[in-house]
Each structure stands twice: as C-alpha cells, then as structure tokens.
Amino acid sequence: MALTNPPLSLPIAPSIVTVFEQEHFQGKCLEFTSECCNIYECGMDNIRSIRVESGAWVGFEHHDFQGQQFILERGEYPNWESYTGALSYHTERFMSFRPIYCASHHSSRMMIFERENFMGRCSELCDDYPSLQAMGWFMPEVGSMHVQCGAFVCYEYPGYRGQQYIMECERHSGDYQHWKNWGSHCQTPKIQSIRRIRH
C-alpha cells in the first residue's frame, strides 16, 4: 500500500471533528461537521483533547475565531501541547474552530512579498518549505502575502514551529497586506517556514 493522495475525481469526504472536555479523549464530548464559534455555548468549558476524523480544521484560542490559531489535520491530539506547538505565550484555551477549504495541494499557490502592501521583491510558492531561507528567500521576515489558490499554514520559525497563521484564498480574497492581518494574535512579521494544507 503506497500512501498517495486520492485521485482528484474522488468526492471530498465531509469534515468531522470530535472535541473532548478532558485530556486523553475523556469527559464530555461533541462531534462537529461544521464551524463552532463558541464552545462555551455548546455546554463545554474548554477543549482539552481532539480527534480529527476527516478534513482539515483550524482551532482558535478565543471564541469567534480570535487569538492564536492551531492547524488541525486528521489524527489524535491528546492534550494541549499536542495541538499547539512552540508558542511565544502559553494559554490553555481552545474556544472556537472551523473547517478549512483547501484546493488539491497540487494546485496550491501563493506569493510572498518583501514589504507590506505587496511591494518589493517577491516569490511564488507552490510546495512545502521547512526553511524559506534554505529555498532562496533572503530574510526571516515576510512583508505581505497573496494566496492565489488553496490554503497554507505559515510559521514563525523554521521546521514548522512557533506561531501559526492560516492563509486561505477563500478569506479576504487571499490578501494579507500586513502582519496585522495575519491573525489577531500576530505581533511580528517573522515567517520562516510555510506549507500547503491538504485534505
């Protein structure tokens, strides 16, 4: 059995996620197939473990899709550390989430620019880049970005570490003019690794 992507003609399975109030998939649990803007209003205090059954999701620290972002792909997340990664500030909150629309990752495409408002030197990305600098980008920052197709996750540090920013062609017309638009938690233009989000 080779692990290959499904042929493009296959229907996309529905996105399904199960969230648990306690670590290690214990306590009250709820299954979702679409967005949840406030887990508190669903009768849960917080989310402490997650099982993604299908699709790609993004989780948020605060309700209404605010605060730190966490990319969630199929698999098991038994505790807070497992879905966050290295973060510049530590907060064990996970209050809202939504599915991510992604193209086939073969057609994912975005532009990164040296300066804000799509100015300065630029590069087209259509692959996964664990180190932008190793692949030819000349500095540890990105000024602005435009997602032409699909969805990407951008990371503060090399090797897919640090703060995560989900960038989608379906949101803001794919335009991210300034680091202040990358997410309500973003405090720096540092971006050192970027990868496509796949179903």
Add this chain to the structure above:
Amino acid sequence: MALTNPPLSLPIAPSIVTVFEQEHFQGKCLEFTSECCNIYECGMDNIRSIRVESGAWVGFEHHDFQGQQFILERGEYPNWESYTGALSYHTERFMSFRPIYCASHHSSRMMIFERENFMGRCSELCDDYPSLQAMGWFMPEVGSMHVQCGAFVCYEYPGYRGQQYIMECERHSGDYQHWKNWGSHCQTPKIQSIRRIRH
C-alpha cells in the same frame, strides 16, 4: 524568483551553524562546521539561541547525542521554544549537535511497518506527510521503520508537532526495529507525521 530546489549537480555547501550562550543571539558564540559532542567542553554552559547558516543539523538535549532531538534547518532560532516545539517534558538543555547527511529529497525513501522488527502491514514513504492517517495509514502508531535513502524526521503528533525523531539511512543501516531505537528519549510508538529532511 521562484523558490526551487538547487539542481542536483550543484555542489552541497558546507554545513555551518552558530550557537549562542544567551537568547536572541547574545553572549558568547561559536561557529561549527562539524559535530560537537559536548558544548560544555567548548567553554559554553548551555545553548540558548542558534543561527543555522547552511545544511541541516540535529541538536540533542544531552551531551554525546543523547536525549530529546531537535531538527534544525537554515534560519534563526532566538530561544528555546523556537527550536523545540511541543514536548511532553520541558527541559531547557541543548548540549550536543551534528550535521545530518541527507540525499536529494526527491530520492528520499523509507518504509514504515505496523509491528516491531519490520512485521505486519507496511507502506513506502517518499513525500512529506503532515498526517499519516489522512494519507492512508490506519493507526496513530508505527511499529518499526527502515530508511532506504536520505533522512526523515518523524513526529509524535500530526502537523509536525511533539517529540521529534531523526531517522537516517546512514545510521544503524537505516534500521529502526523498535520504538526504543528511535532515540534515547522515546517512550511511545506514536508517530502521526513524517517529512523528508532537505539541504
């Protein structure tokens, strides 16, 4: 300028890393182009920030390449959180490191097996897999692994999070029969994402 990999005929640049005793590239610093088995013997107490100039490296919690492993690719790591990622135990030590020999990532190839000693169902990997389950693997564990060509980094959780294990065809003949061989810090067969290491 498109970010593409260098043509295969290009000579591989030497691996260069600069390590700093303080966060944010402050304090005493040393440059290395080959392995260091004990930073203490080089006159430094600990490493608290890192700049990888070229090549791919692996850092270790303890001297003599023991303890937790950290993949380090080209870029800037200003503090401990930036090079570790989400870990099941927190220890701010970084005492030894060495360069990683990797093939062109186009020819990187490994097999994963359901059970230890290369038994049970198996799959060949030759790409990056942010979620093994999304790509067809049927459980959140891997029993054993064999690296045929190049080097890979395996992660405990999806999306390249959690404990990291560096797997190289140049070490142990590429054979990793049991999770106890994946690294001296490994305490579980959980592997939910795997990617190639590139220069």
